Amino acid sequence: MGVRVDSALAKDILDVVGIGFGPSNLALAIALTEHNQQGGALTARFLERKLEFGWHQGMLLEGATMQVSFLKDLATLRNPVSQFSFLSYLHTRNRLADFVNHKSFFPSRVEFHDYFRWCADQLSPLVDYGTEAVTARPVYEAGMVTHYEVTARCVVTGRITALLARNVVVAPGLSPELPAGITAGERIWHSSEFLDRVGGITDPRRLMVVGAGQSAAEIVDHLHRAFPSAEVYAVFARFGYSQADDSPFANRIFDPAAIDDFHAATEETKSALLAYHANTNYAVVDVDLIKDLYARTYEEKVRGVSRLRLLNMSRLKSARASGDGVEVTIRHENTARESLVEVDALVCATGYRETDPTTLLGEVEPLLWRDEQDRLRVERDYRVATGPEVLAGVYLCGGTEHSHGITSSLLSTSAVRAGDIVQSIVTRVETHAAPLRANAGTS
Ligand SMILES: Cc1cc2nc3c(=O)[nH]c(=O)nc-3n(C[C@H](O)[C@H](O)[C@H](O)COP(=O)(O)OP(=O)(O)OC[C@H]3O[C@@H](n4cnc5c(N)ncnc54)[C@H](O)[C@@H]3O)c2cc1C
Structure with missing residues (x-):
């Protein structure tokens, strides 16, 4: 354990305040x-604006599976014997x-949500739910920013x-x-609120989903099954849904080690890598x-029945x-023509x-x-670079695609990233206590 800064307030100063209590x-x-x-x-302490733990609950669709191996849970890649692993969760739930026997690397999203919640429940003493971080300010001691x-x-x-x-x-x-403009x-929803909203629709005639990614395809699938007499329009600019590349070599872009390569690369190489491998994550669908x-x-x-209607090469104009519905104008890019479609609900995925x-x-x-x-x-250890007078750290989990690559907002490296951040904090606490003690001695 590192040496603590000695000040009157020190006992009230936490080592970490986390903003948000999602998987990261x-x-x-x-x-x-x-x-x-x-x-x-x-x-x-962690601040979470939701009243209880929840992970993309508006999209916990029946049958939807994780896009990441269960081994990339919240702990295993950092600590394979963690009590917080997915295997540990299964053991506790008596389902190991x-x-x-299920022989799948990809649990359902509903099951992974339950795993997340199982972890969150064990850590609830550390969390203030229903609490939203709004702002922050630096606090100076002896000319240095020691905390926020x-x-x-x-x-x-x-x-x-x-x-x-x-x-x-x-x-x-x-x-x-x-x-x-939307x-x-x-009756106009973003996909993130899909399950909260769709229950309010009864007996629809026509529904529309805009987007070509995984969420869009899942919602099209769900609506088509859930409303057997409704027409379901899928609108996207591509020619067709495109397959997510999860082949083994490409998948290495999600490895913790890939972050070292990405972070050290030139800006040109970083942009090229993001473009080459965008099809592992963006606007793609499970085959x-x-x-x-x-x-x-x-x-x-x-x-001779056409209920599932794909409007490809098309964009939502208004x-x-x-x-009780929505009038949607679609522009068909190949002909530059526009058409008006009346729908009971429009989902923007x-x-x-x-x-x-x-x-x-x-x-x-x-x-x-x-x-x-x-x-x-953002430095390799996820700390935002500052001048030497700033001893207190701001670390980012997410919002780092430009510096750390495509896994920034994903689960793949969250366990290892968490370990990197803890290690960085411990190391800095040790190295920074010395100048502060020296300053205190000379004042
Ligand atoms: C439908 C869906 C499925 C996905 N599936 C996968 C998958 O299979 N594999 C994968 O790798 N990634 C997946 N993702 C990507 C997703 O980003 C990650 O799974 C994961 O949610 C990232 O965790 P996070 O904690 O960074 O962000 P979030 O899960 O979004 O959590 C952030 C939390 O911060 C809280 N918050 C925000 N602002 C404040 C504030 N000011 N004060 C307090 N609290 C705040 C929010 O309420 C939220 O709970 C999926 C995304 C979606 C939308």
Whole structure:
């Protein structure tokens, strides 16, 4: 365990405040817990705006599976004997043998959500649920930024509280992205809220899904099955759904070791790598689902019923609520013609964007260094680079695709990343206590 900074406030200053308690900071909480079990004594609290743990609950569709091996759970790649592994979870749930017989590396999303929650429940004393981080400011001691004050708001009462932390780990996840000019409403939804909304639709005639990625294809599949008398329109600019590349060599881009290569690469190589391997993650679909949807369109052709309608080479131009439905204008790119379709609901499976972590960091933001393209300069250990006078750390889980590559927002490296961050914090606590003690001695 590292040496602690000696100040009047030190007992109230946490080593870590984590913003967000999704899988990224849950993996961090596990790594911190295991560090402390080995003799460490790092203190931490996590702020989560949701009232309880939840992972993309609007998309926990029946039958949907993980796009990552169960071995890339929250701990195993960092610590294969962790009590927080997926295997440990299965053992506790008395399903280990059943899972082995299942012969699958890819559990259902519902099961992985239950695994996440099982981990989160064990760590709940570290979490303030229903608490949203809103801003932060640096606190100076002897001319150095020794810690931050993080301001949080209770989402129920609006009460404001403040936490002091030597390190802030920002993991707010991704933010849903709607197409330009489209506003969500009663009958216009982003895919992230799909299951919360679809229950309110009864006996629809026509439904539409925009997007060509995994979520879009899953929702098309779900609607087509759930509403056997509705037409389901799938709208996307591509010619056809494209297959996700999960072949073994390409898949190595998700290995922890790939982050070393990516982080050390030139900007040119980084851009090339992101472009070469975009089809492992972006706007692609599992091949089994593609085949299943294709089989259904073929079957409908045979029967002479066309319920599953693919509008390829097409874009959503506008959508307007009208009575109990939505009037959607689609532009067909190949002919430049437009058509108006009336639907009972429009689902925009149009992806997410990185959440800008600096929106939560207030007066801390000017301390954080940026690169030539004005992006945060994130070191290999996920700490945002700062001047030497800033001893307190800001670490990012997510929002680092430009520096750490395609796994930034994914689960693949979350266990190892959590370990890297804990190691970095421990090392810096040790090295930074010395100058502070020296300053205290001369004042
Ligand atoms: C439907 C779907 C399926 C996916 N499946 C996979 C998969 O199979 N494999 C894979 O690798 N990736 C998958 N992903 C990618 C996904 O990003 C990761 O699975 C994972 O959610 C990343 O975890 P996170 O903790 O970084 O972000 P999130 O899971 O988004 O968690 C962030 C948390 O921070 C909270 N928060 C945000 N701002 C604040 C604030 N100001 N104060 C307090 N709390 C805040 C949010 O409420 C949220 O709970 C999937 C994504 C989606 C949408």
